[in-house]
Amino acid sequence: MASASPPAAVAMADEAKLQKIELEDGSWMRGRLENGELQGRVEHFMADGTRRICTYVEGAMHGTQELLDGDGSLLSIMTFEHDQLQGRCELPLEDGGRIIAYIDASVEEQTEADDKQEMEGAKSGGDTAQVTNVEQERARGEQSKESSVEDEEDEEDEEEEEEEEDSMAALPEWLTCQIGAYIYPGQVCALIGRFHGGRLVCGHAGSVAEAEELINAAVVGRGHVALARWSCGCPCVGRQLPVYFGEAVSSTTIAExxxxxxxxxxxxxxxxxxxxxxxxxxxxxxxxxxxxxxxxxxxxxxxxxxxxxxxxxxxxxxxxxxxxxxxxxxxxxxxxxxxxxxxxxxxxxxxxxxxxxxxxxxxxxxxxxxxxxxxxxxxxxxxxxxxHYDYEVGQILAEYGRAPPTTEPADAPQWFLEQLHRHLKATKVVGSATGPE
Incomplete structure (x- = not known):
């Protein structure tokens, strides 16, 4: 009777079957090829230093994909079926928050236009607070001498849209879903609803447990079970809860x-x-x-x-x-x-x-x-x-012997400088300078 191979020997044999596949974009993959197609666990080393670990079935991504940075820290988790986003996805944020979502790429493509329309609709509803900058108004007045009123309005609209896009353009576009939740840092609470590129489209406040339950129900029912619990596919419709929207913050709008x-x-x-x-x-x-x-x-x-x-x-x-x-x-x-x-x-x-x-x-x-x-x-x-408002006060600290000498002048409002002098005199260190009288 033949004895079974020890685990270490099996691992070495599997490692020997792995191949290195170099790609034109400078990245490379390490995995197993069967009949010319990737099969099983594959590591994809990106040119920017990040690394993707995912499972392939007959040459297509099928299963969970983890994206790691150069230090091995988790950047995102995505789920694929036959190369299409399908399932639970998660994006940890540097501040300790995270976004979880059920994403079905085939559905999200169809609803992308609806999401944009809903965000535009949110801009016209509720309280709108705006503040006008005097210098900008003067500049617009000068421009009106050289262009028609219609051209000026078009330019202002374009600038406003660019500002709004820039203020939100920080998360990946793939994070678009009908069923998702932003989990606040510390797991305190969640905003549950629809997201577009990581930005809240509409939703309501809830608990982390409610958010997790909803995503799990979506995974099991492939979205249908969770959506059936909502009217019109949105968690805030038909419920007696405050509705939250992504805010179009700009140089003139503090919040809708x-x-x-x-x-x-x-x-x-x-x-x-x-x-x-x-x-x-x-x-x-x-x-x-x-x-x-x-x-x-x-x-x-x-x-x-x-x-x-x-x-x-x-x-x-x-x-x-x-x-x-x-x-x-x-x-x-x-x-x-x-x-x-x-x-x-x-x-x-x-x-x-x-x-x-x-x-x-x-x-x-x-x-x-x-x-x-x-x-x-x-x-x-x-x-x-x-x-601590942390203004530039190195020169003053040097006068009291609290910092190395510097020629850089203090750069802070007068009230802050007055409080700083009082604080330094009241907390005089033995053997240090007393500072200016």
Missing amino acids: RPLQPDPLEQAMVNVRPSLLPASGEGLFTSKPATAGTIVAFYSGVRVAQDEVDQRDWDETDYTLSVDDDCCVDVPPVYRSLGIYCATLGHKANHSFDQQNAQYEPCWHPRFGPIKCLRLLKDLAAGEEVYV
Whole structure:
């Protein structure tokens, strides 16, 4: 009786059957060929350093595909049937959130036009809040001298559309589905509904368990069971729940629905008078939260960084950089909760010695790439959330012996500089300079 081969020997034999297949785009694949077709587990090494691991059946992708970065971290999970997206897909986000979806490529192609039409319809409904930039209006006035009114309106519409697309263009186009959910960081809650390119088309707030149950039902019933639970194939239709839409944020629009609160913020924070003297309103925790928890978001009108750099400091009190090119701003008219409460991150006050949170980049299903507020310490319910505004003050720190000498001037508003001097004098380090009198 022949003895069975040891597992190590079987693994070596299987490895020997693998072939390297080089492709014209610079990537290459490692897998097994049968009758000239890929079969079984295949690794695809992309030119950009990412790696795809998937299963092939008779030369076609069939099963789960994992996309990994160069360090092996998971970037996405997709499910295929005969080279077509079909099944559960998941996109982890860097901020700790994730999007899960049931995707049927054949259905999504047919409904893509409907999704775009629904997003356009969302723009015409609800409260529309706009803010006009004086310099832009002057520029438009000059242009009107050289062009017809119709041409000017067409150009403005095109610019508005480009701004809206840029503000949301951060997630892959394949993430388009009728049945999906954005899971908030920390698994606090979810927005369940339809998505287009990762952007919420329409949906409602729910629990993570509800979202997972819906996706699992869609996988088992190939979408039909889950869709049958909704009227018109949308989870928000026919239910007594607030409807959420992806917001068309631009340089003139802060939100189409500026008074619709965020589900995570409703659970995590509230706004009331700050504990700091003469600081107006502040942001407070509604329940205990641990370090690393995201408790709020910071959105606003989109403003180019170059434009912000030209403003006086008293015009940038509520401006926050999203990246090197773009900022979000909450103009004065929208700083009241009765006018704008779609995000609350702008309500957090600055503190030099009580900082317990910081702003970080994030993705939001309604607003796209913005900033979030993540805790640095554990907080009990009812504690105020403080951030450090982090202006350029190296020269002042050097004067007090808190930083190496520098010739770079301080770049901060006057109120911040005055508070900084008081803070440095009150927290004088033994043996350090006393700073200017």
